[in-house]
Amino acid sequence: AFDGMIKYADDAxxxxxxxxxxxxxxxxxxxxxxxxxxWINPGPKYLPVIFKLNAYVKRNAIDILVDIxxxxxxxxxxxxxxxxxxxxxxxxxxxxxDLGTKxxxxxxxxxxxxxxVIVTLTEQDKGFYLxxxxxxxxxxxxxNPVEEKKCHIVPPERDYEKKVILSVGRLVEVKGFDKIPxxxxxxxxxxxxxxxxxxxxxxxxxxxxL
Numbered sequence: 618a619f620d621g622m623i624k625y626a627d628d629a630x631x632x633x634x635x636x637x638x639x640x641x642x643x644x645x646x647x648x649x650x651x652x653x654x655x656w657i658n659p660g661p662k663y664l665p666v667i668f669k670l671n672a673y674v675k676r677n678a679i680d681i682l683v684d685i686x687x688x689x690x691x692x693x694x695x696x697x698x699x700x701x702x703x704x705x706x707x708x709x710x711x712x713x714x715d716l717g718t719k720x721x722x723x724x725x726x727x728x729x730x731x732x733x734v735i736v737t738l739t740e741q742d743k744g745f746y747l748x749x750x751x752x753x754x755x756x757x758x759x760x761n762p763v764e765e766k767k768c769h770i771v772p773p774e775r776d777y778e779k780k781v782i783l784s785v786g787r788l789v790e791v792k793g794f795d796k797i798p799x800x801x802x803x804x805x806x807x808x809x810x811x812x813x814x815x816x817x818x819x820x821x822x823x824x825x826x827l
Contacts, residue, residue, distance in 0.1 A: 652673070671700065681702060685709065687708045706734070708736060729753065735752065743757070784797060
């Protein structure tokens with residue numbers, strides 16, 4: 618969803634490294650700015666980046682900051698205080714995904730208190746936020762879309778006598794595609810369709826064993 622929104626932004630800011638190749642299409646009139654030439658892990662070295670971001674916001678009269686990963690709120694929240702601007706915390710992972718670090722949990726608590734809007738990927742994840750944190754402002758769920766123009770797969774003619782399980786996502790470990798066979802077997806038990814074979818077709822750029 619953010620890929621579509623960024624086409625209409627005024628500025629695109631990266632905290633670490635300016636990439637030549639982007640995953641998202643950005644219009645030529647959008648300014649790109651990099652605040653650090655090298656990768657910086659969260660910690661004291663973030664302080665110069667915060668001051669650079671503050672200077673950029675002031676210099677360019679930025680009204681709204683949109684963090685495309687909630688962990689970036691640690692940079693944007695101090696700037697929000699200094700510049701009195703709006704902050705949108707756009708979560709990139711689900712609530713319980715902390716990538717093995719404690720600081721994501723801490724920053725989520727900060728976002729719950731100070732972000733003007735929190736955007737989650739699913740309604741379920743929105744529920745996790747509401748159950749575990751005290752949200753001071755607004756929280757909404759915006760699903761990642763599938764752009765039709767990027768889909769070159771011709772859907773087969775549907776046989777309504779057959780059951781179809783569809784899972785869409787990048788073919789990477791974190792998406793949990795390896796768990797689909799177990800879920801399918803459990804679903805067969807629940808639906809009372811024991812003994813029926815459920816074939817698995819994987820369409821993508823990588824080889825995945827199911």
